[in-house]
Amino acid sequence: MFTNTISPFAYTVATFKVLLNYSDVENRSVPWYNQKNIGNIFSAAGYKTFWLDNQEREQLATTNVFSLLSDRFGERIWTNFGDYDQALIDTFNARIRAQLGSKNLVLFHLVGSHYFYQDRFPPSFAKFTPKDIPYQGLHIQNDKDKQIVADYVNSIYYTDHILKE
Known part of the structure; x- marks a missing residue:
């Protein structure tokens, strides 16, 4: 797990173009999709x-x-x-776990906290409600805004659970 990591872009698609391969933000002479990526590298290493x-x-x-x-x-x-x-964890357990050898790279691409936040976690993970969200320091004006923030926080709470799995 990496800590103190900063994304080179504000959105996932642009970030992934330089995240998992030899491409970088400054050097675009070779298109990112022609670079070796993490899948190639780990496969070559057995x-x-x-x-x-x-x-x-x-x-x-x-x-x-x-x-x-x-x-x-x-x-x-x-x-x-x-x-x-959770479907990723279930799929891993049902279809991948038995195939694992001594050297494995398993990449999980989660939906995570993409919008619509209320659709990103099961009801059992709705821990935070609008009453838990303060107005101070946030650019929110009403309870509807607070619900959006609460749903976002719940999506993070759920993602933390998945990452622990």
Whole structure:
């Protein structure tokens, strides 16, 4: 687990273009999709590589960063788009765990806290409510805004649970 890490961009797609390969922000002479990525590197080192994804799979791989990245992994599995991220853990246990060797790389691509936040966690993880959200320090004006913040915090709470799994 990395700590003190800063994303080079404010959105996932741009970040992933430089995150898992030899590409970098300053040098764009070779397109990111022509660079070796983490799947290639670990496979070359003798690892079994697995990509488990809980986000929507784009049918046109040429337009989807995650499809292009995952193509370099030995096994790729997409869960049903819209499922909670627990689906990744369940899929890992049902389909991957028995295949693990002595050297493995398993990448989990979560939905995490993408909008709509209220859809990112099961009801049992609705720990925070609008009454738990203060107005101070936030740019919120009413209880509807507070509910959005509470849903976001609950999505983080749920993601923390998934990461512990």
